Amino acid sequence: MTGSVTRRTLSYLGIAAVAAYCLAPFYWMAISAFRRPQDQFDNSPVPARWSWENFSAVFSGDNGFGRALLNSVIVAGCTTALTLIIGIFTAYALARLEFRFKNAVLGLIIATTMFPGISQLVPLLKLFTDIKWINTYQAMVLPSLGFALPLSVWLLTAFFRQLPFELEQAAMVDGCTRGQAFRKVIVPLAAPGVFTTAILTFIAAWNEFLIALSMVNKKEMQTATVAISKFTGVSGFDQPFGTQMAAGVIVTVPLLVVVLVFQRRIVAGLTAGGVK
Amino acid sequence: MINMTTYDDASAAAPAAADAPRRKRRDAQGTRQLAAVLLSPTLLVLGLVIGYPVLAGFRESLYARGQGLDADGFVVEGERFVGLDNYTAIFSGDRADAFWNAFWNTTFFTLTTVVLETLIGVTMALIMHQAFRGRALVRASILVPWAIPTAISGLLWRWIFQADGAANAVLRQEILWTADGFPAKMAVVIAEVWKTSPFIGLLVLAGLQMIPRDVYEAARVDGAGALQQFWRITLPLVKPALLVAVLFRMLDVLRMFDLPAVLIGVNQKSVETLTMIAWFEASNLRYGSAAAYATVLFLYIALIAYLFVKLLGADIIGEARQQTRRARRNHPVKGRRKGAEVAA
Numbered sequence: 146m147t148g149s150v151t152r153r154t155l156s157y158l159g160i161a162a163v164a165a166y167c168l169a170p171f172y173w174m175a176i177s178a179f180r181r182p183q184d185q186f187d188n189s190p191v192p193a194r195w196s197w198e199n200f201s202a203v204f205s206g207d208n209g210f211g212r213a214l215l216n217s218v219i220v221a222g223c224t225t226a227l228t229l230i231i232g233i234f235t236a237y238a239l240a241r242l243e244f245r246f247k248n249a250v251l252g253l254i255i256a257t258t259m260f261p262g263i264s265q266l267v268p269l270l271k272l273f274t275d276i277k278w279i280n281t282y283q284a285m286v287l288p289s290l291g292f293a294l295p296l297s298v299w300l301l302t303a304f305f306r307q308l309p310f311e312l313e314q315a316a317m318v319d320g321c322t323r324g325q326a327f328r329k330v331i332v333p334l335a336a337p338g339v340f341t342t343a344i345l346t347f348i349a350a351w352n353e354f355l356i357a358l359s360m361v362n363k364k365e366m367q368t369a370t371v372a373i374s375k376f377t378g379v380s381g382f383d384q385p386f387g388t389q390m391a392a393g394v395i396v397t398v399p400l401l402v403v404v405l406v407f408q409r410r411i412v413a414g415l416t417a418g419g420v421k
Numbered sequence: 422m423i424n425m426t427t428y429d430d431a432s433a434a435a436p437a438a439a440d441a442p443r444r445k446r447r448d449a450q451g452t453r454q455l456a457a458v459l460l461s462p463t464l465l466v467l468g469l470v471i472g473y474p475v476l477a478g479f480r481e482s483l484y485a486r487g488q489g490l491d492a493d494g495f496v497v498e499g500e501r502f503v504g505l506d507n508y509t510a511i512f513s514g515d516r517a518d519a520f521w522n523a524f525w526n527t528t529f530f531t532l533t534t535v536v537l538e539t540l541i542g543v544t545m546a547l548i549m550h551q552a553f554r555g556r557a558l559v560r561a562s563i564l565v566p567w568a569i570p571t572a573i574s575g576l577l578w579r580w581i582f583q584a585d586g587a588a589n590a591v592l593r594q595e596i597l598w599t600a601d602g603f604p605a606k607m608a609v610v611i612a613e614v615w616k617t618s619p620f621i622g623l624l625v626l627a628g629l630q631m632i633p634r635d636v637y638e639a640a641r642v643d644g645a646g647a648l649q650q651f652w653r654i655t656l657p658l659v660k661p662a663l664l665v666a667v668l669f670r671m672l673d674v675l676r677m678f679d680l681p682a683v684l685i686g687v688n689q690k691s692v693e694t695l696t697m698i699a700w701f702e703a704s705n706l707r708y709g710s711a712a713a714y715a716t717v718l719f720l721y722i723a724l725i726a727y728l729f730v731k732l733l734g735a736d737i738i739g740e741a742r743q744q745t746r747r748a749r750r751n752h753p754v755k756g757r758r759k760g761a762e763v764a765a
Contacts, residue, residue, distance in 0.1 A: 152551075156548070156553055157554075157555070159548035160548060160555045160558070160559050162548070163545050163548055163549065163559050163563065164555075164558060164559055164562045166545075166615070167559075167562040167565050167566055167619055168562050168565060170566075170574075170615060171565050171566070171569065171577075173577070173581060173587055174577045174580070177580060186583075186585055186586075188587055188590040231462045231466060232463065234459040234460075234462065234463075235460050235462070235463040237459060238455070238456045238459035238460050239460075242455060242456045243452060244452055244453050245453075247456075250460060250464075253464075254463065254467065257467050258672070259723070259726050260471055260475060260719065261675070261676035261715065261719055261722055262676060262678070262696070263678070263696045263699045263700060263703075263711075263715045263718065264474065264478050264712075264718065264719045265470065265471055265478075266474075266703065267474075267478050267481065267708055267711045267712045267715050268473070268481055268712070269470075269474050270703060271481065272477075287469075290466055290470050291467070291471045294463060294466055294467060295467070298463060348568060351570065352570035352572075354570070354571060354678070354679040355678050355679065359703070359704070370570050370572040370573065373572070373573065373576065374572050374683050384579075386576075386579075386580045386583070389576050390577070390580060393569075393573040393576060393577060396570065397568065397569050397570070397573060400568045400569075401564075401565060401568055404567075404568045408560060408561055411564065412564075415620070415623055416623065416627035
């Protein structure tokens with residue numbers, strides 16, 4: 146009996162430790178965002194005076210943060226949409242059809258995820274400079290497909306494999322063409338997996354930094370992650386941490402809400418894919 | 422929809438046994454065509470945004486920019502072929518020091534973070550697996566570090582590691598974390614481990630939940646202690662999931678850029694990685710030299726991935742292979758990815 150009680154206590158302590166490990170730095174970011182700028186370097190665990198000043202500073206002045214958020218949404222949204230449109234067909238073929246070299250194709254697609262972004266970046270940077278694509282959305286979206294597409298094909302293939310394809314065969318016996326069977330039977334069944342893949346791809350594209358940093362040198366075209374890292378303080382030298390923490394909260398909280406609402410699906414996606 | 426009509430399976434409805442072999446052949450051919458049609462967009466895009474740049478990058482690394490003298494002593498402008506000069510330049514003189522520094526930094530980060538992540542991740546998974554209550558809370562909180570963009574987490578840790586910031590206040594020390602030096606390396610390692618060990622924890626937890634309870638019961642009946650159970654049952658059974666997770670993490674750290682660039686800054690000796698050095702060259706328009714660094718990094722990553730798969734037998738597409746084998750034995754394909762659901 147006492148053994149069980151100690152076990153219980155240990156388990157609760159462990160749970161608390163894990164939660165603290167994961168949440169403490171994020172808590173610190175949120176709390177620092179709500180401090181008044183003059184108490185910024187105060188290290189009390191809860192701010193003495195709460196204030197929204199850092200948040201209004203994010204959108205004020207020449208940070209151009211609203212535009213940066215919009216850019217992020219456009220780039221991550223286009224990347225996700227394109228990736229899904231292309232990836233769904235490939236994943237369907239990989240999960241459903243029998244053909245030679247199937248494993249080779251899957252292996253090839255996965256192998257592309259190991260390519261370092263920088264070896265992709267240098268020639269593309271040169272190419273895009275030549276064709277005047279620097280400071281355009283397509284210069285950020287196209288290279289992003291390089292990491293987003295393998296990720297989503299991999300996830301979608303894992304999800305599609307779980308589908309009952311006997312239903313599709315039954316529909317075909319009942320007179321549907323393969324195209325109809327795919328549209329009317331498989332697509333509705335696959336929707337949850339596609340949705341999960343969309344979330345994971347969107348998050349990956351939203352968090353992208355290297356490409357967005359290199360392909361753009363105009364402030365109006367910067368994505369949010371790049372813009373935040375380039376915020377300048379009043380004097381130009383001291384880093385405006387309060388503003389940056391507030392901007393970090395703004396960028397992260399929508400993601401967190403989505404992640405927490407759909408956590409079951411996301412965990413299923415992460416473990417099915419085994420990919421970042 | 423892409424041209425689904427090429428494969429109009431009208432014959433599928435005809436049940437005549439006599440033309441079964443012919444139909445099978447036609448089916449197979451149709452399937453091949455359909456597969457080719459469905460796969461080509463992805464392969465085309467990957468060829469364009471990954472295949473082409475890697476090859477073009479290799480070509481680029483053999484060229485240099487700017488003025489030079491050709492064989493006859495004339496001044497030539499623009500790009501010229503310099504053979505392996507970009508590579509020899511990397512490995513000679515001052516630049517050799519910079520290269521080896523970046524190389525060892527990259528290797529150091531990879532080793533330390535992956536080892537720490539694995540230890541912490543496995544511990545987290547064991548704790549969550551034992552949990553009576555509060556599992557939902559932990560699973561939610563474990564996704565928080567994962568969802569924060571790396572660049573933002575770099576800023577967050579830069580703030581924590583300020584000279585008069587939270588880290589020094591908690592430790593009652595005055596360490597200059599974000600200045601160039603060994604503490605800067607530690608800061609990067611801590612930030613990286615914080616962000617990614619929950620991910621390993623999640624994958625290992627999924628592996629743990631697939632182990633049937635009776636295996637442990639049998640072991641207990643046979644007199645195995647808790648430690649023995651861990652070494653003899655838990656570890657071997659979660660090994661495949663763990664190996665794949667570790668492989669992906671390694672490949673990711675080897676190309677690390679965002680975190681040290683934001684947390685400490687580019688061109689800082691103590692945290693410069695191979696990607697950062699290549700990026701710095703590229704941003705100064707020395708494309709040939711940047712491409713040479715990128716190619717070296719690419720080969721290094723390929724070597725590590727190859728060794729890892731060969732020595733430890735990480736089987737990335739293992740499930741796909743099994744599936745094909747089973748399908749060939751004419752078993753109907755059924756959803757058997759239990760791993761995906763158990764974690765939920």
